[in-house]
Amino acid sequence: MTEEVEKILKGGLEVEIVPVEGELNVGPQHPGSGHMRIFVRLNGDIIEDVDLDVGYVHRSVEKLSENRNYIHLIPLIERPAILDSIHMNMAYIMAVEKILNVDVPPRALYLRSFAAEVNRIASHLYGMGIFGVFMGHSTAFMWGFGDREVWVEILQALTGARVTNSYILPGGVRRDITPVIMEMTEKAIKYTRRKLNDWKGIFVNNPNIKARTQNVGVMTKENAIRWGAVGPNLRASGVAFDVRKAEPYAAYDKLDFEIPVYKEGDAYARTLVRIEEIEQSMKMLEQIMREIPQGNILSDRFFKQIPPIRLKKWWEGQHRIVMPGYYASFRPPKGEAFARVEAGRGELAFYVISDGTAKPYRLRMITPSYRLIKVFRELAKGSRYADLVTIYGSLDYFPPEADR
């Protein structure tokens, strides 16, 4: 007994100290992780390092595409980003068209832009909803999903599906726009303009959201370029790069639009870029509806191959394209092609190699979220634990898109 007392007097009381450093497994089953595991190394409340364990929703798109016909690949290619499927579809088709060397009629180009911009608005609203709920703002979550609905309805009227539209075909698009859809779009634009003001009131200008997002996850211009950020995240860091401007595709060379750029590079700037992109997209939609040229929606080369009976029933009746038999297993010439588009989350690139058979020899797919993995990891270092979800949401990182 006396020994123990002496020990205590000499060495002091031994107190068990809880270590301030520790690891935290956020995910894969966690409300704030999405389809991945975020391995966080914490020091107190500060994140020392983050390891993103991605791949939980890997679909093996690139390997599977070596065993599918070109046209059968469209549904598979869309799956990684079902919210942004028009862009996924379009980039792939653009690469295939380069190999096939097809000219697309101008009306089809305008329709591609139309569908793409509708899809972009829907995708941004979805992203902002998720961002809101990550910060505990449940109203933004519900509004994001609710306001997205009107745009998804337009896509449904145009393409027949809410998501995974499979709308774009080599040489054109599948369905023509109708006056009813135009009317729907005008209504949706009016509604969204009104709603965006409400968004600004409750979300963007909310002091709470400002406090949470300003100066959080700051990405400088140099870092944004070095880490390979794309899309709205890049533009929020002061880099004025947009594939629609840099390398116009579809009808973008004929459309007037600006690309919003912010210098701050924080989570708040990224949100503002998204809000302004929605406004720009709506402006473009109005212009498309005004200026869309008359004409066919499928390249003549394929249009001629549709049997007359089916043409009469579907094209003359409902302005829909029935796939000609050629599509089922066409064999493009040998060659390779690279195509990129500005998807909702940023630059999306496809690289297709054809060896003359009905299946691609190799298909490489570089999605915007895939490039965000590095950005996410670098931004999370040194931030507070509570800011992990803010950074995650503000980047609009979408795990299935990254995993492909």
Added chain:
Amino acid sequence: MIVFPGLIFSLITLLTAIWAERKIAAKIQMRFGPYYASKRIGGYFQLIADAIKFGLAEIIVPSNSIREFFILGPILITAFAFLPMAFIPVSQIPSSGSITSPYYRFFFDKFAGISLYQPIITPYSLLFIIAVASVVPILTVMTAWASNNRFSLISAIREGILTVAYDTLIIIALISMGIEYHTLDIASIVKTGVPGIIANPIAAFVFFVALLMGTARFPFDVAEADTELVTGAFTEYSGLLFVLSMAGPYLLTFVYSLVFATVFLGGWLPLMGIPGAILTVIKALIILFFSVFMRSVYGRYRIDQILRGGWKYFFPAALLALIIGMIGGIFL
């Protein structure tokens, strides 16, 4: 007395509060909220159905948790969140003419000179409420420790840091009222006829903010931040214990709302008897609904932002309330 404001009444209030929270939020968020479980009363039974579902669910106790504390935690939290109701006077018993008048002598508060609907008559009711309610965060930390989960542990740390910030605010706000009215007896404060919100508006504001902080309401929801910490201290809970762990903070909000209604909003005045009690509860419910309504407007702040706000702005405001209380005390 047992029914009003007792256990059954608290249960009903609790369900109403959660129902109102969901309905109000749904209205703002372009949804219906609870709907199908009896459409005629706006899906009110959904909450009862949920409670039955949780109540009958299996309670899973993690093998590496401290079993006794893990089970005791939510039970004690609910109990201690409920106990302060024993010290809150909801109304005054008239000496004659009411069905409760036979109890006039039994619940006579000789310090305030009136008889009260208050289970335990004491001249220090304000002090007792603070004392009992401040046990809850300690129990929350204990629960988090017992459940042996890292998210719970972080939540416990946040809760602990936050407690220091908001308890100070609550105590100073209430003490300044005590100084202003020269008493720690809620009944005496109400009896003066001057509502606290007029006598000391800053104390009322500070108390309301501390109420939001102390009961993990938005925008101070950091201890239970679901996208960060799953459900904070109650991550590992299921079944009936989960219901209790959810009920505890709501009950505490209601208790603080009752304190706010009596101390700052004039309680049962100008009525008395049972109508007075209903008036007090209506006032408290307005505060409660307003505090759950904040969920629809705000996200959650970060812990460091809350602490900065608490110590840099609200703490000086609380001290100002104390000075106002001292000056106001001369006139009251």
